[in-house]
Amino acid sequence: MRIRSLWLAAVLAISVGPAAAQTPVGSLGEILEQSPAPDWQAVDPENTIYMDLPGGRVVIELASEYAPNHAANIRALARAHYWDGAAIVRAQENYVVQWGRDEGDATPVGAAQRSLPGEFDRARAGVAVTRLRDPDTYAREVGFSKGFPVAGQNGRTWLTHCYGMVGAGRGDAADSGSGAELYVVIGHAPRHLDRNVTLVGRVLQGMELLSVMPRGTGALGFYETPQERTIIRSVRLASELPENERVNLETLRTDSETFRTVIESRRTRREEWFLQPTGRINVCNVPLPVRVRN
């Protein structure tokens, strides 16, 4: 089938040219297959949220080091089963899908706080970052820290709004969010939101369940009728489920040699299909590999 062949070449590793010594040759799949086990890290069940939708499960890893208070609050909300029966309330084209409960809803929040100070950035000192060497539109430094895309300048570091990143909606006040209302990026990275909203994690699995939500026709993509909403069956902290009900994922360590190889292989695509490799990569174009643990 020709249509298929138009793209299949892109995942095949082929020509070994003069730059081969510097540039990894091999598809992403091949690089990962050859990776040593210690380059992978099991995702902590205390940092893993399962959102079960009618269509399947979404797995989210919490960014506990960048947003410790929001992560703790989300854990408390999950333990209180706060989101069971809540809904996807918004789907805005090329922007975000958002879920939560309506204002004034009386669902108990358990041990969680109703609002929290924003965790927009943190001190850069002491944070290990695998840096990208290419320029970024929005920040002087971009890279990865413990599996998350980050940016930084002026002694601060923050998570970036790449596709699949999850954030905590807030009102005008910096301390008006809590993690009870969450959104996920479903379009080109809205980096202007960086440092304006607390990012709390990223989707590891099931992103395709969220990204295809019918776009809402109200302002900002909110659904105009209850019938348009998708009801959330449950949200659970992985550590609360028996082991046989968990999805045991591991992520490629972003401080590993394998990940550096992934970056270089994507900066300069050596597959035959690519006629003019860019030799550059944007922080939101670097794949962050996830696999099921054996």
Add this chain to the structure above:
Amino acid sequence: MRIRSLWLAAVLAISVGPAAAQTPVGSLGEILEQSPAPDWQAVDPENTIYMDLPGGRVVIELASEYAPNHAANIRALARAHYWDGAAIVRAQENYVVQWGRDEGDATPVGAAQRSLPGEFDRARAGVAVTRLRDPDTYAREVGFSKGFPVAGQNGRTWLTHCYGMVGAGRGDAADSGSGAELYVVIGHAPRHLDRNVTLVGRVLQGMELLSVMPRGTGALGFYETPQERTIIRSVRLASELPENERVNLETLRTDSETFRTVIESRRTRREEWFLQPTGRINVCNVPLPVRVRN
């Protein structure tokens, strides 16, 4: 409803601070409302393609100046009704949705060519570009030319793979595409495809019909069974339809003062909700306004 209020602030124009003299104050809607009529341009029906899906109409503007041969070929294919009964064959998460016919399909192509040399870039000389001043990961110059996002360096200019841009699939050979198989970007801009594939236009309306296509489970997001495909009812050149069946759109001229105001208003968001405006903008984050002509 609190959930709604979390985001509504983002579209309201509010505080007039010290930087107001330089930075436009006002929402995108307000800026456009105040725009003079000559800042808008009717989309040429000879450059407008309607793809009618079961869910509605997708309107695509062809980039005739950057890809004249592909645009001509797509016009010929539309006139031959080549795509009537063709299908959406691929939906890859955070990447592209693609449509066309299977290899070896005998549907007549009318006056169209079966393959064309790639139109990956063109000479920069003589091309008017509204430049962005912020750095870009992939190119030394980025901006807009006649309504399309572009990049450039070393005397060349090319269209960029922003969300909603439409390209012509090809095989390994540079001259193996024709415009018969098209894809649209549905995720973070895959700029590594720039200059490797011929971009032929952008979606002006109906993007939300394509972006929600269920993701295919085959390699590269191809659907594995015919049942998963969405059948294309018809693809027509707007100029071929009677006037009362056309969608008469106009786009904001990217060489207009209003568009420059849009850029600045988005570089530095002055709505009260924004606590830390970035003062920067990426070429793929600038809105390219479209409206129905009165």
